[in-house]
Amino acid sequence: MRASTVKVWELIHKWTSLICTAFLLMLCITGLPLIFHDEIDDALNPDVWQPKSPDATPLTLDEILTIALNNREGEQAIYMSFDIVRPVVNVTSGPTADAPGTKMHFASYDLTSGDLVPPADVGESVMEFILQLHTDMFLELPGMLFLGAMGILFILSTISGVVIYRQYMRKLRFGTVRKQKSTRHKWLDYHNLLGIVTIAWVLVVGLTGVINTLEKPILDTWRDNNLKQLLSEHQGGTIAQPVASLSEAVKQAKLAAPDMTLQFVAFPGSNFSSNQHYAIFLHGNTPLTKELITPVLVDAVSGEVIGLSEMPWYAKALSLSRPLHFGDYGGLFLKILWAILDVLTIIILGSGLYLWVQKNKKLNRNTPTKNIANGVTQNG
């Protein structure tokens, strides 16, 4: 490779890294507890709750809905979701079906008795704070897009790092760490070694992180292009009062999308449905397809299935990006590896910064000597 080409790649590596390092350090540090969010939630909220009648026939979704709305007089159902492990149904309600998030009320019900389940939210505000900082730095969409741009710089920095790795390793065997030489040499070798072995993980987490920052535009595009197309033929003026049986609607949706599991229901008028339909979201049952959801529209008055819409490729990419980014899809062992790789990335970022500072110091030390040699004095 020509010296001028190497210089260009070195400049790309230097500036892309310098611009994104502070934000990447924040992302790596806040990402650590997020990898273990399930374990932290479980530790802070030991599961002392038990279903009241574990052997009883579970209540129907219609019965749970009636109990929930009796508890919240004058409110309407907006969403219904389902606990994966416990026989618990969550009902979100509000003064109207299109009420903003601040006016929504969330309650959990025991599917075996209809009793309220106490919230398990110890430490939730701390985890929510960390997640928000990690996702958008409390700046919503602009913050997400900014972090996405930092992610792209990080990917560029990684790729340029691979190109200049060749220059540094021309005469060194793989894995060489020159501990007997200067501290700068030692950290340069650690930086190169850790950087090159973590590259696949760094690229996967970096790329999926960038895709995750596009969550809102992707979901909006999906809703506008695909779901609205399905809804437009059936979209009416006012929000319908759902009279069709919800349990029956879910049963029909499952028949329309066999081999899928119920994930959540959006009621007529809510953000994820039309004014006249239950939007019933189901997900697949294999390790891969459980991340992919299919909404089925069911008429909330007649109970008739209107149609279903499979996710477009970009929404599928977003769904698969979430687990690949947080590493929470392969058990505790994989999470521990994710955490180790996260810490190694912090070391790579820190050592990169150290090497840049040391190089600058060296340049500053050499400059006066050079200037004197060239006959330049401080006074000009």
Added chain:
Amino acid sequence: MAKQLSLWQIFKWPIFMFILSLTGIITALLVDGLIDIFASLTLASTLIVTAWYALKQKR
């Protein structure tokens, strides 16, 4: 002066570990159960190799 290494000599181990890591990351997404552990071990093997190289050299 040390001998200059070829492109293959420089990148053969990084390429091998790249493939190994990616295989582990993707496999864990495609399967569940016991194979998850094997997928994780595939990813872990790159860390073990790194630790080996980082620690084996004399101070």
